Amino acid sequence: MTTSLSPNWLTAREALALIEAGDLTPVALMDACLDRWRARDAEVRAWTHLDPEAALARAEDATPGPLHGLPVGVKDILYTEEMPTSFNSPHFQDHWPNIDAAAVAMLRKAGAVMMGKLDTVEFAVNGRRAATMNPHDLTRTPGGSSSGSAAAVADGQVPVSLGTQTGGSVIRPASYCGVYAIKPTWNLVSHEGFKVCAASFDTLGWYARSAEDLDLLAEVFGIEDVPAPASLQGATIAICRSPVWDKAEPATVAAMAEAEARLRAAGAEIRVLDLPPAFDGLTEAHRIIMQAEMRVSFLAEYRELGEALYPEMVSILKNEKGDSRADLLAALDLAAACRAEFDRLAAPFDAVLTPSTAGEAPVGPENTGAATFNRIWTLLHMPCVNVPGLTGPQGLPVGLTLTGPRYSDRRLIALAGQLGSLLSQAPMRPQ
Amino acid sequence: MTTSLSPNWLTAREALALIEAGDLTPVALMDACLDRWRARDAEVRAWTHLDPEAALARAEDATPGPLHGLPVGVKDILYTEEMPTSFNSPHFQDHWPNIDAAAVAMLRKAGAVMMGKLDTVEFAVNGRRAATMNPHDLTRTPGGSSSGSAAAVADGQVPVSLGTQTGGSVIRPASYCGVYAIKPTWNLVSHEGFKVCAASFDTLGWYARSAEDLDLLAEVFGIEDVPAPASLQGATIAICRSPVWDKAEPATVAAMAEAEARLRAAGAEIRVLDLPPAFDGLTEAHRIIMQAEMRVSFLAEYRELGEALYPEMVSILKNEKGDSRADLLAALDLAAACRAEFDRLAAPFDAVLTPSTAGEAPVGPENTGAATFNRIWTLLHMPCVNVPGLTGPQGLPVGLTLTGPRYSDRRLIALAGQLGSLLSQAPMRPQ
Numbered sequence: 001m002t003t004s005l006s007p008n009w010l011t012a013r014e015a016l017a018l019i020e021a022g023d024l025t026p027v028a029l030m031d032a033c034l035d036r037w038r039a040r041d042a043e044v045r046a047w048t049h050l051d052p053e054a055a056l057a058r059a060e061d062a063t064p065g066p067l068h069g070l071p072v073g074v075k076d077i078l079y080t081e082e083m084p085t086s087f088n089s090p091h092f093q094d095h096w097p098n099i100d101a102a103a104v105a106m107l108r109k110a111g112a113v114m115m116g117k118l119d120t121v122e123f124a125v126n127g128r129r130a131a132t133m134n135p136h137d138l139t140r141t142p143g144g145s146s147s148g149s150a151a152a153v154a155d156g157q158v159p160v161s162l163g164t165q166t167g168g169s170v171i172r173p174a175s176y177c178g179v180y181a182i183k184p185t186w187n188l189v190s191h192e193g194f195k196v197c198a199a200s201f202d203t204l205g206w207y208a209r210s211a212e213d214l215d216l217l218a219e220v221f222g223i224e225d226v227p228a229p230a231s232l233q234g235a236t237i238a239i240c241r242s243p244v245w246d247k248a249e250p251a252t253v254a255a256m257a258e259a260e261a262r263l264r265a266a267g268a269e270i271r272v273l274d275l276p277p278a279f280d281g282l283t284e285a286h287r288i289i290m291q292a293e294m295r296v297s298f299l300a301e302y303r304e305l306g307e308a309l310y311p312e313m314v315s316i317l318k319n320e321k322g323d324s325r326a327d328l329l330a331a332l333d334l335a336a337a338c339r340a341e342f343d344r345l346a347a348p349f350d351a352v353l354t355p356s357t358a359g360e361a362p363v364g365p366e367n368t369g370a371a372t373f374n375r376i377w378t379l380l381h382m383p384c385v386n387v388p389g390l391t392g393p394q395g396l397p398v399g400l401t402l403t404g405p406r407y408s409d410r411r412l413i414a415l416a417g418q419l420g421s422l423l424s425q426a427p428m429r430p431q
Numbered sequence: 432m433t434t435s436l437s438p439n440w441l442t443a444r445e446a447l448a449l450i451e452a453g454d455l456t457p458v459a460l461m462d463a464c465l466d467r468w469r470a471r472d473a474e475v476r477a478w479t480h481l482d483p484e485a486a487l488a489r490a491e492d493a494t495p496g497p498l499h500g501l502p503v504g505v506k507d508i509l510y511t512e513e514m515p516t517s518f519n520s521p522h523f524q525d526h527w528p529n530i531d532a533a534a535v536a537m538l539r540k541a542g543a544v545m546m547g548k549l550d551t552v553e554f555a556v557n558g559r560r561a562a563t564m565n566p567h568d569l570t571r572t573p574g575g576s577s578s579g580s581a582a583a584v585a586d587g588q589v590p591v592s593l594g595t596q597t598g599g600s601v602i603r604p605a606s607y608c609g610v611y612a613i614k615p616t617w618n619l620v621s622h623e624g625f626k627v628c629a630a631s632f633d634t635l636g637w638y639a640r641s642a643e644d645l646d647l648l649a650e651v652f653g654i655e656d657v658p659a660p661a662s663l664q665g666a667t668i669a670i671c672r673s674p675v676w677d678k679a680e681p682a683t684v685a686a687m688a689e690a691e692a693r694l695r696a697a698g699a700e701i702r703v704l705d706l707p708p709a710f711d712g713l714t715e716a717h718r719i720i721m722q723a724e725m726r727v728s729f730l731a732e733y734r735e736l737g738e739a740l741y742p743e744m745v746s747i748l749k750n751e752k753g754d755s756r757a758d759l760l761a762a763l764d765l766a767a768a769c770r771a772e773f774d775r776l777a778a779p780f781d782a783v784l785t786p787s788t789a790g791e792a793p794v795g796p797e798n799t800g801a802a803t804f805n806r807i808w809t810l811l812h813m814p815c816v817n818v819p820g821l822t823g824p825q826g827l828p829v830g831l832t833l834t835g836p837r838y839s840d841r842r843l844i845a846l847a848g849q850l851g852s853l854l855s856q857a858p859m860r861p862q
Contacts, residue, residue, distance in 0.1 A: 192731075
């Protein structure tokens with residue numbers, strides 16, 4: 001079924017099966033990915049560092065394992081012993097920590113091959129934008145901050161990639177680029193070895209062109225399986241328009257309605273989950289905690305670089321909003337209470353469907369979209385999986401999120417695959 | 432007042448004042464510390480890495496700043512660009528990450544000079560013990576896991592040092608070695624750049640021979656000042672025997688009574704703080720969360736090293752206790768609820784007095800004591816300052832902890848200094 005496709009378009013599972021059968025080599029797979037990169041890089045610009053000779057040499061040396069020979073792209077805030085890590089910051093262009101992020105080490109141990117480093121918004125926060133453009137429309141943003149991670153997978157330059165999310169930095173680019181991605185439950189995968197932004201929100205996530213590929217990496221990262229319904233028929237799905245529904249554009253309103261209709265047609269039981277009023281405070285709580293934690297995690301850089309850091313960062317470091325310790329404690333305690341409450345509210349459902357973004361990708365690169373629909377889930381530590389398949393009035397992807405209680409990650413991945421198949425029979429491929 | 436002392440026994444503030452006045456040089460101060468190290472290292476064994484020539488060269492190059500020329504010892508799980516980081520693990524003896532922990536970078540930027548790396552229990556958890564012995568009694572443990580950090584400061588080998596706490600790894604060694612130390616509010620100082628054990632507990636702390644020196648580093652780390660009573664007269668101190676009071680040995684029972692009597696004599700208002708029954712579950716909640724988070728943070732090492740890791744670690748990684756996700760969520764939510772509750776309960780008091788350890792340091796090195804009296808405060812994210820000054824029946828130090836609501840760190844440091852002066856007129860110096 002896949003032989004007519006160039007190998008760079010294979011899913012990870014398809015490619016690994018061919019490698020195991022002896023019908024594809026890690027070097028040939030990397031070569032196909034590099035060919036796609038060469039053809040498209042001038043326009044998509046997903047990578048901050050890619051040395052094709054070194055990538056091929058690493059593919060040649062790939063070790064056996066469940067990911068034997070699988071090319072992986074790595075967001076350029078994760079440390080990689082064999083490549084530099086720039087944070088896409090002008091202040092860290094020669095930065096080369098000689099250690100691997102824990103996630104990179106686990107992937108390599110499983111046989112994966114690091115292909116290169118993927119562009120990001122500066123420090124995965126704000127400031128300098130990634131040079132990356134949306135592969136489906138080169139005038140538009142791929143989203144931020146994991147801009148290159150989503151774009152490279154969507155464009156067929158690499159089958160899977162790593163990103164990180166503190167607000168909406170994994171799910172938003174997945175929605176805009178039309179790929180699967182997971183932001184797992186907080187601290188379910190080690191945070192070690194990447195630039196910290198907000199310690200209690202930062203979450204490693206990953207991208208793929210199938211839900212099964214998300215699950216493949218979940219297995220390598222040691223995430224326990226959670227039983228999922230074998231089919232959407234009879235599954236109970238809650239529709240949660242979230243406290244920020246008024247920010248949804250027509251594209252997202254239509255996508256939510258379309259998904260609901262297809263779920264009903266497939267025999268799913270649809271419920272409505274309205275969040276209690278306390279949840280209305282979570283967007284502001286996210287801002288207060290994130291900025292307070294940034295004052296901790298960027299203090300060393302501030303001491304070194306001062307006003308040379310970008311102005312919005314400096315403003316946060318100076319606490320120009322004037323948030324107090326009491327504001328921070330109230331935000332922390334509200335978040336903690338709502339975590340337990342959301343687990344309770346979501347327990348009766350197999351999954352909760354909610355928007356991934358306000359709509360289609362805006363014109364970029366300066367505008368990378370907003371994390372409006374992602375922040376509260378990041379704050380609550382809940383797992384989120386982006387489901388691609390629908391498009392908006394511009395013909396661009398509009399993703400939807402499946403979320404659920406903490407630690408329901410692999411159930412959500414399985415249901416995302418089923419929902420994705422309902423929404424679209426074939427992945428959307430640029431050019 | 433200090434001229435009769437060798438400079439290695441000066442407090443940081445005393446030494447810095449002499450350096451600023453031109454009466455002491457950073458090199459002379461480092462030389463005095465190295466002399467003490469040479470005289471005592473065969474017995475105290477506090478350091479995993481100390482290159483005297485390199486330390487002197489760094490002192491020679493010390494940059495101006497609030498800590499100009501101050502020698503600092505660094506626990507050997509924190510990354511230091513100029514020195515290796517072994518985690519005191521047989522598997523990481525040649526490990527040399529080429530980046531600085533954020534805390535190390537901030538201290539160096541302020542003018543401090545890294546003297547060397549201090550011994551720790553393996554990975555700051557368990558397994559291989561530090562070689563370090565208690566400088567007050569060389570048959571006894573200095574406590575773990577920041578064994579070298581406490582012992583080197585107590586022994587006059589360095590004026591201040593960095594440690595980390597996940598259970599009781601800062602406060603316990605401070606109690607056993609008779610020095611001041613702070614485990615601040617969680618995530619008040621960046622966690623970046625050290626081996627993660629349990630992400631939601633790991634806390635950078637520091638040691639000194641005076642409370643004023645703790646405050647000096649608090650300022651460099653950007654911790655906001657919190658007003659403290661100018662004197663203990665009229666201050667309101669709550670006595671909290673904690674849910675594990677039945678584990679207190681006679682030395683600690685006597686120390687708590689002695690401190691209470693001296694506080695009363697000094698005019699402090701003494702209250703009793705009995706914690707509600709929900710707090711009885713916090714010790715077990717700490718174990719469940721810590722072990723669940725260790726399964727995340729040590730998975731990469733487990734994949735690489737397997738059963739070569741020490742047996743207790745392997746048992747935790749295999750979850751041989753069989754803790755469930757439901758157990759973990761219940762523990763997380765109990766901890767979160769008790770954080771808010773303790774802030775409320777402690778709000779009426781200037782500080783809360785509670786034991787630091789069950790008693791004096793046990794015979795070591797295999798037995799490093801227990802974190803019994805520290806775990807619940809680490810779990811709750813509350814700041815803790817160890818106050819030295821009292822001794823037990825063996826003539827060894829017995830510390831007490833001042834704790835309070837989140838973010839009351841510098842108030843507690845100030846009160847710890849006042850209480851320490853009540854308990855002892857002069858620091859206890861080995862040999």
